[in-house]
Amino acid sequence: MSKDGLEDLLAGTAVVPVLVIDSVATAIPLARALVAGGLPILEITLRTKAALEVIRAIGVEVDGAVVGAGTVLAPGQLEQVAKVGARFAVSPGATEVLLEAARDSPVPLLPGAATASEVMHLLERGHRFMKFFPAEPGGGVAYLQALAPPLPEARFCPTGGIDAERARTYLTLSNVGCVGGSWVAPGDAVRTGDWARIRALATEAAALRKTSATS
Ligand code: 3PG
Numbered sequence: 001m002s003k004d005g006l007e008d009l010l011a012g013t014a015v016v017p018v019l020v021i022d023s024v025a026t027a028i029p030l031a032r033a034l035v036a037g038g039l040p041i042l043e044i045t046l047r048t049k050a051a052l053e054v055i056r057a058i059g060v061e062v063d064g065a066v067v068g069a070g071t072v073l074a075p076g077q078l079e080q081v082a083k084v085g086a087r088f089a090v091s092p093g094a095t096e097v098l099l100e101a102a103r104d105s106p107v108p109l110l111p112g113a114a115t116a117s118e119v120m121h122l123l124e125r126g127h128r129f130m131k132f133f134p135a136e137p138g139g140g141v142a143y144l145q146a147l148a149p150p151l152p153e154a155r156f157c158p159t160g161g162i163d164a165e166r167a168r169t170y171l172t173l174s175n176v177g178c179v180g181g182s183w184v185a186p187g188d189a190v191r192t193g194d195w196a197r198i199r200a201l202a203t204e205a206a207a208l209r210k211t212s213a214t215s
Contacts, residue, residue, distance in 0.1 A: 006088055006108035007129035009066065010157055011177030013041045015167060015205040017184045018070055018159060020047050026193075027054040030185060031062040033195040037202025043090055043180060045070035046077055056084040072109070075101030082107045090180075092133050094118065099125050110157060114138045116147060119154050129155045129177060136161025141169050148175045164201075167208050 010016060017034050021027045021044060031042055042065055044055050051069070058067045068088035069081035078101050081089055086107050091098060094111035099122075102109035112131040113119045122130050132144060135158035139146075144156060158170050159180035167179045184201045188194075 006110060007155060007177065009088065010041065010110065010129065011155070013039065013178050013206075014171060014208040015039055015184065016041050016043050016157065016159075016178055016180040017202070017205075018043045018045060018180045018182045019185055020045050020182070021050065021054045021190075022048050023050050024053055024057045026190060027058055028061055029193065029195050030190060030198065031058045031065050031067070033199040034184065034202045035062060035064045037184075037199040038206030039184065039202045040064050041066045041068070043068050043070040044086075046073075046081070047071050052080055052084050055081060055086050059085040059087075069107075072098075074098065078102065078105045078107060078109070090131055092131070094122060094125075094127075099127075116151065119147060119151050123151070123153055128153055129157070131180070132156040132158040134160030135170070135179075136166070140166075141173065144170070144173055144175060148173070151175075164204060164208070167205065171208055 017039055044051055046069055055067050055069055058065050066087050069086040070090040072078055072089040072091045078089055089107050090110045092112045110131050111122055111127055112133040113122050155177045156175055157178050157180055162179050162181040163183045170176050170179045184205050185198055189197045
């Protein structure tokens with residue numbers, strides 16, 4: 001998929017759940033609950049031993065899920081996530097080595113940026129759509145708003161410290177395509193297997209339509 005295809009894929013959803021999952025046994029009902037609630041695009045972070053197996057299992061077993069890999073830091077990880085069927089990859093920042101590997105990867109990369117210089121660098125490398133991370137500590141809505149006039153080409157998926165209320169505000173920005181976050185799968189609900197609660201949170205999040213593509 002091209003970089004533009006990635007933008008279409010991710011911007012077609014309001015919210016991308018960012019998930020840290022320890023086991024396939026948890027992953028399947030969790031992913032089913034999120035998809036049933038209306039959030040089919042899932043980012044599984046490579047922060048657990050089970051992450052690669054989880055990506056493969058969700059891709060095979062959960063109808064409707066579009067599963068990507070998060071916390072991809074190095075070229076070798078891009079290769080690994082391609083092998084288990086990840087449809088996209090997300091990195092918290094960007095290095096030359098990773099961007100170079102992404103050019104030849106079948107898995108499109110959503111690279112991270114947190115400053116104007118980093119955004120300029122990614123635009124130079126042909127990445128128009130990027131993750132703004134860490135969104136809240138990095139300046140939040142006001143920061144993204146300030147980037148829009150000088151860098152109108154850039155589009156963002158802000159992630160980091162976002163909840164349902166903040167998501168609503170981010171989604172009003174002209175340069176925001178979607179938001180990412182873990183609030184739709186709270187740790188206590190995952191631990192107790194409260195899939196009904198997670199489905200309800202997903203339904204609420206899926207209803208956060210992008211309210212302004214032009215403002
Ligand atoms: C990420 O990896 O994008 C963030 O850790 C998700 O941030 P959150 O847990 O604050 O939503």
